[in-house]
Amino acid sequence: MTELVVRRLLVDMESPIPRHWCDGDAFRTALFDALSMSFPVGEQFFIDSVRGGFKALPPGQQQRFESEVQGFIGQEATHRRLHSLYNGHLEKLGLRNEWEPRARERLRLMQGVDIRHWLAITAANEHFTAIMADWMLRNADLLGDRDPRLATLWLWHSAEESEHKCTAFDLYQALGGNHEWRVRWFRRITFIFLADVLRQTASNLRQDGTLWRWSTWKSAASHLFGRRGLVRQTFRPWKAYLRRDFHPAQQDSGASARWLAENQARFAPVGR
Ligand SMILES: [Fe+2]
Numbered sequence: 001m002t003e004l005v006v007r008r009l010l011v012d013m014e015s016p017i018p019r020h021w022c023d024g025d026a027f028r029t030a031l032f033d034a035l036s037m038s039f040p041v042g043e044q045f046f047i048d049s050v051r052g053g054f055k056a057l058p059p060g061q062q063q064r065f066e067s068e069v070q071g072f073i074g075q076e077a078t079h080r081r082l083h084s085l086y087n088g089h090l091e092k093l094g095l096r097n098e099w100e101p102r103a104r105e106r107l108r109l110m111q112g113v114d115i116r117h118w119l120a121i122t123a124a125n126e127h128f129t130a131i132m133a134d135w136m137l138r139n140a141d142l143l144g145d146r147d148p149r150l151a152t153l154w155l156w157h158s159a160e161e162s163e164h165k166c167t168a169f170d171l172y173q174a175l176g177g178n179h180e181w182r183v184r185w186f187r188r189i190t191f192i193f194l195a196d197v198l199r200q201t202a203s204n205l206r207q208d209g210t211l212w213r214w215s216t217w218k219s220a221a222s223h224l225f226g227r228r229g230l231v232r233q234t235f236r237p238w239k240a241y242l243r244r245d246f247h248p249a250q251q252d253s254g255a256s257a258r259w260l261a262e263n264q265a266r267f268a269p270v271g272r
């Protein structure tokens with residue numbers, strides 16, 4: 001069982017966001033903005049899955065998960081709130097969120113479906129989030145210093161994603177979820193997630209007028225496939241999820257623990 005602390009982030013999300021807040025780089029800004037656009041609806045689904053999974057547990061097992069589930073819900077609810085404020089600034093910059101309505105439409109199909117499917121989808125997304133979070137924490141300089149608030153927001157979110165990466169997975173297993181469905185959903189989610197993130201990133205760049213610049217494509221190639229690229233550095237941990245004996249705790253959380261220990265002045269733990 002993991003002890004999950006809910007933290008209030010001490011950043012001001014009222015003042016506007018600079019257009020290319022991420023180190024002046026149009027591609028990285030568009031990519032991270034796209035991810036932020038998916039969070040409010042996605043994280044609500046994760047909360048609903050975990051809450052539903054917890055309720056479906058036999059009472060004898062609920063005690064084991066109670067405090068972890070509370071922490072998970074508190075962390076994700078806080079992420080949702082801050083990313084909604086962040087997304088409000090993106091709207092003012094003229095960016096249209098096309099990912100959210102698409103995701104909402106798909107999630108409507110989940111009504112009435114066995115909660116283990118919800119949890120398998122959540123666990124797959126949480127694995128994605130956790131491996132990207134670890135990449136971000138280990139490459140924090142790529143966030144630049146044009147908007148320290150946003151850099152802090154991303155690193156705090158990453159640290160907590162890494163921290164709570166086992167919750168949905170453990171609930172899925174506690175409810176008897178099997179390997180075949182876990183892997184089947186992971187493959188589907190990989191396809192859906194990559195298609196969505198690429199579409200929204202391209203759309204952000206198009207709306208920003210930077211899609212067809214050479215510098216945008218050069219940055220995309222280097223930050224996806226270069227030595228420190230997201231795809232290059234997350235492929236192995238991505239693949240690990242397919243193993244029958246995989247568990248999220250097998251993946252290193254050192255970068256998350258370090259960031260939380262070194263940045264205590266940036267947040268206040270919320271009493272539980
Ligand atoms: Fe989150």
Ligand SMILES: [Fe+2]
Pocket residue numbers: 046076126129161164
């Ligand atoms: Fe999460």
